Amino acid sequence: MIVIGIDPHKSTHTATAVNSANNRDLGSVxxxxxxxxxAQLITWSKAWPDRIWAVENASGLGHHLTQWLVSRGEAVVDVPSTATARVRQLSRGGRRKNDRIDAAAAACVAFSQGDFRPVAPEGQTGVLRVLDERRVDLVKQNGRLVNQLHALLRELFPGGIGRDFDTEDAAKQLKAFRPETQADAMRKNVALEIVGDLRRIQFQIDDLSTRVKTELAASGTKLMKINGVGIATAARILARTGDPTRFANEAAFASYTGTAPVEVASADKQRHRLSRYGDRTLNSAIHIVAVTQARTPSSDGYAYHQRKMSEGKTSREAMRCLKRQVAKRLWRTMRDDHSAVSRPCSQAALGSSRTGWRR
Structure with a gap:
């Protein structure tokens, strides 16, 4: 087996072929x-028909090349940059570092340590990720424009207006306003322009929400049946998770989301601390679901949170426990959805799915 490691950069990519049997460098381009x-890279690689590509940071700078290779039937795996750094540190390179060494390190990680993730063509989760990121940007931009409009209205009207003002009401007040100075006239014009921008952005947000809802319906996900998971939250969870089967179990998913506590033990002393690692965007989505459940008496999460509080845990400690349980249920739901799409599931298999809260 020949492993072709790739060290990607914005303008260039370096590929190094390594023989997995003897760790021999066969050439680089x-x-x-x-x-x-x-196309030249594919022509160069045809010298080794039995090959696999190992791309460092395939979801980052190597994303475009990775998807191009996958679309042509090539076997590609994603190698984390932290793993290649370990290989360079343990090698006899004398702290040398260049693109060819980095590409060879990616290949070595793939066949010797097995620290890689198979790359598949972008599917519905990729579409949801694009839509979700665009919607988040528009919502942030909407907030900035609202703040700007509020500041202008405060300068135009005595005492301004409340922060929960409606855009159409602001437009009516601005049209009826008669400025007395040139500065106020300019403020009125700029404020009306901002109102127009807010209308356009709100239309775009509504359109994106409709498209997200359509994609979620096409995916057949059951995430929204979980208390606290809405359309935007479900799209974000699916988009950031990708293929749920790439996680060996629910503990691996919890570690990826940063909801698994980090053990800090020494001798007879043992404790756990809050994890600051993992996908923080996904962690934030799980936090929203957990907070919603903790405030909804009819949900399983509410009873679980109250039970942890009665055991003497603080509100934050109980919330961390609840987030861990929410992450478990989310992963199981996504795993079952993925199994239902990839192959028909028997009724017995579906009935064995556990969704209740446990200690």
Whole structure:
């Protein structure tokens, strides 16, 4: 088996072929980030028909090349940059570092340590991620414009207006306003322009929400049946998780989301502390679900949170426990949805899914 490691950069990519049997460097090539050079890379790799590609940070700078290779039937795995750093540290390179060494390190990680993740073509989760990121940007932009409009209205009207003002009401008041100075006239014009921008952004947000809802319905996900999971939250969870089967179990998913506590033990002393690692965007989505459940008496999460509080835990400690349980249920739901789409599930298998809260 020949493993071709790739060290990607914005304008160039370096590929190094390594024989997995004897760890021998068989050659290297450097290409530019263009379709013509991608074709040259494939031509160069045909010298080894039995090959696999190991791309460092395939979801980052290597994303475009990775998806191009996958679309042509090539076997590609994603190698984390932290793993290649370990290989360089343990090698006899004398702290040397260049693109060829980095590409070879990615190949070594793939076949020797097995620290990789198979890359699949982008599917519905990729679509949801694009829509979710666009919607988040528009919501942030809407908030900035609302603050700007509020500041202008405070300068135009005595005492301003409340922060929960409606855009249409602001437009009516602005049209009826008669400025007495040139500065106020300019403020009125700018405020009306901001009102127009807010209307346009709100239309775009509503349109994106409709498209997200359509994609969620097409995916057949059951996430929204979980208390606290709405349309936007479900899209974010699916988009950031990707293929749920890439996690060996619910503990691996909890570690990825940063909801698993970190053990800090020494001798007879043992304690756990809050994890600051993992996907923080996904962690935030899980936090929203947990807070909603903790405040909804009819949910399982509410009873679980109250039970932890009665055991002497603080509100924050109980919330951390609840987030861990929410992450478990989310992963099981996504796993079952993935199994239902990939192959028909028997009724017995579906009935064995556990969704209740446990200690």
């Amino acid at each position: 450097r290409i530019r980030s263009s379709f013509d050079d991608y």
